[in-house]
Amino acid sequence: MAPDTTRNVKSDALVIAGRGFTSRLLMGSGGYPNQQVLLDSLKAAEPALVTVALRRISLEAYADSLVDLLDGFVLLPNTAGCATVRDAVLTAQLGREALATNWVKLELIGDRETLYPDVEQLLRATEELVKDGFVVLPYCTDDPVICRKLADAGAAAVMPLGSPIGTGLGIINPYAIERICVTSPVPVILDAGIGTASDAAQAMELGCDGVLLNTAVAKARDPSRMAAAMRGAVLAGRDARLAGRIPKRTLAEPSSPQLGLVGG
Amino acid sequence: MSVVISVNGKEELLSAVTVAELLAARGIVRAKGVAVAVNGAVVPAGSWEHSRLASGDQVEIVKPFGGG
Numbered sequence: 001m002a003p004d005t006t007r008n009v010k011s012d013a014l015v016i017a018g019r020g021f022t023s024r025l026l027m028g029s030g031g032y033p034n035q036q037v038l039l040d041s042l043k044a045a046e047p048a049l050v051t052v053a054l055r056r057i058s059l060e061a062y063a064d065s066l067v068d069l070l071d072g073f074v075l076l077p078n079t080a081g082c083a084t085v086r087d088a089v090l091t092a093q094l095g096r097e098a099l100a101t102n103w104v105k106l107e108l109i110g111d112r113e114t115l116y117p118d119v120e121q122l123l124r125a126t127e128e129l130v131k132d133g134f135v136v137l138p139y140c141t142d143d144p145v146i147c148r149k150l151a152d153a154g155a156a157a158v159m160p161l162g163s164p165i166g167t168g169l170g171i172i173n174p175y176a177i178e179r180i181c182v183t184s185p186v187p188v189i190l191d192a193g194i195g196t197a198s199d200a201a202q203a204m205e206l207g208c209d210g211v212l213l214n215t216a217v218a219k220a221r222d223p224s225r226m227a228a229a230m231r232g233a234v235l236a237g238r239d240a241r242l243a244g245r246i247p248k249r250t251l252a253e254p255s256s257p258q259l260g261l262v263g264g
Numbered sequence: 265m266s267v268v269i270s271v272n273g274k275e276e277l278l279s280a281v282t283v284a285e286l287l288a289a290r291g292i293v294r295a296k297g298v299a300v301a302v303n304g305a306v307v308p309a310g311s312w313e314h315s316r317l318a319s320g321d322q323v324e325i326v327k328p329f330g331g332g
Contacts, residue, residue: 028332038330053331056272056324057290057298066328067297080331086304093306094326098299165332192332214332 012238014048014210016187017103017135017156021048024204025234026076026189027227028214035069037223042073045217045227048210049076051105054095067099076137078105083118085125092129104129105159105212106138115165119146123153130154139191142176144183151186158184159191159212162203166215168195171202181207197226197233204237205245267319278319284312286323297327 013020032038077095082088110118163169190203220226
């Protein structure tokens, strides 16, 4: 029997702010070789949400909209690149207007080299946007304390980083991610740092409710194949989490019977 | 006296009366995916027609791009 037919998707939906998603994979849409590869990859990934950035239009040439290309996918505008509460709030409001959604992936960058979030400003922007009626999904550090504060401020989910954006270093502090998953009152989406399928599976095994990734697929040699791998990894990791891993032991324990050995 | 506004960070002489005219001059007539802010406040597409521009206005015109 194929695994997908035994999976009761409805009973294992990812729920954020009361909205259910059948997929636990969230995908970015940046850095693909071309629009066709982006489209093929997203089709292979079957993501719950697809993030997009808001940028100034070119004043010389008004090119076709990404909105038309990604018709059928649920788009999540981000505030990528913003470094102040003011810019992030305005970008979120522009995203709401452009895409007719009150959901936002909130990014507030505090350091250009690591793209680490500025958690102090992130908290303030979260409070402000929640007050303005937004469903806020903040990209944050892998810190259980800031994740709890963000949830207290009204964040609909928290999105701690596995490692810095675009590095592909995987989850550099599994302990912290696991603690966040245990203590967070809202869904935890592992965001940033995923390098390959096992990283995505690990995030789910640690207890994350979902995974958001971009570069690992966009810059893979075969992006749509990697997208399919990520989809499978998230499903496998989720199943492993629900199935319950065995405890780790220091010494071997045989799987075969100890009695009735030939020559015994 | 010339009337200057800033559009996406670039200063230009104001020739449009409304936001809708400013966008039309750039070939943008369809609202889908495009959002506009004037002086830090979003101007909804439904208000482009009667939202008048004035000297010194800071206009931002954005649309979605690929991003993570």
